[in-house]
Amino acid sequence: MDTVFSLGSGAGRAAIAVIRLSGPAAGTVLVEFTGARGAARQARFVTLRDPENGEALDQGLALFFPAPQSPTGEDYAELHIHGGRAVVDAVLQALSRRPGLRPAEPGEFARRGFANGKLDLSQAEALADLIDAETEGQRRQALRIAGGALRRQVEDWRAALVDALALVEAELDFSDEADVGSFDRDGLCRRLAPLCRAMQAALAEAPASERMREGFLVMLLGPPNAGKSTLLNALARRDLAIVSPTPGTTRDMIEAHLDLKGLPVTFIDTAGLREAADEIERIGVDRVLRRVETADLLLWLSPGGETEPAHIPGGTQVLKIATKGDLFTAPGGWLGISASTGAGLEELFAAVAARAEARLGDGGAALFIRERHRAAVASALLAVEAAEAREKDLEFVAEDLRSAARALGRIVGAVDVEHVLDAVFSRFCIGK
């Protein structure tokens, strides 16, 4: 097994940088660079020297975590050095010149931890989300799953399946003599019913957790010159989109990612909806209409509430915003704002935040943070329902239950599928 290293902290100038190493040579590297391995899990103040020529590279802290009590389950070390670019480069280069040492692949530390049973696949995925979390809701959701909430749930469900399977297999063992028709089907269904209900409930929550990761999607729609780009800039407090008195100014979709009361909300400014004046504008309008299908909320903007909403797909929530409140008064049923004076913006924020909260929850109950989690539970549920529906052939009932258990096993990585592992860990950043 190779020993790998990488910069665990962010790239760029910083007060402190952390370099991590994992593998059988981690202890030897500490001896070579700092003169000693040091006591387990105790920080030492050291001078780091290049083993090739004895030249001092930096001063800092060194820590050694002997296997198996380490994040990767292997011998593991950390060097806390000064975060200057040249310092970090010099140490990384000196490390890469040591025989048997190589830079870690993206996600390799987490993957080694997974291989050594330090965390399951769902926890590894949640760690990646925790690093990407930008809002409170995302942090809360990722932390729960990283703490094993999904793993524990999956274990409970699998235990219930194994229980039901034992009932069926016991009957199969005696089926030579016993009449299979005497099998206690009601007993089996009674055992499986709570399991089905629990999986159905979790599946119903899935869209909310998905949205928590991606953000609640709000699109700004309306005729040209309604003030859509002006509003986007006011919401983002930055000049993201070009504003001008010329109708048809915006042609592409421009996104602003905001934190609204701890929830991730993405606002998208769009090309004004009208009969397009040229080919480029027509493409812009087509794109908007396609994207509208995926939005959680549409803000329909119209100066003074003159134009009623159009192009709204059925079922999508619409909030009618009367813009340019400094020039016009808002009719009933419209929320009046003025991006020029800031009037009504607080009310708009509150209205959007309330809808985002209703859709996303607070991240405290989420279970499925990846589509593959939802898909695995959906197929487990199908298999259990198939088992319940079988009239005879206990052998098939047993196989249904086994296949449900296998589907659940994929979530935590208990059922080894190498390409799933590759897909999960390759999306990690380097140093994870």
Ligand SMILES: Nc1nc2c(ncn2[C@@H]2O[C@H](COP(=O)(O)OP(=O)(O)OP(=O)(O)O)[C@@H](O)[C@H]2O)c(=O)[nH]1
């Ligand atoms: N008085 C006043 N003018 C506004 C307000 N909001 C926007 N405007 C002006 O209205 C014009 C159009 O604004 P934009 O934000 O470019 O409108 P848009 O809806 O993005 O227009 P397109 O991208 O062309 O569809 C600009 O001249 C803005 O300065 C407002 O609240 N009050």
Ligand SMILES: [K+]
């Ligand atoms: K404009």
Ligand SMILES: [Mg+2]
């Ligand atoms: Mg615009």
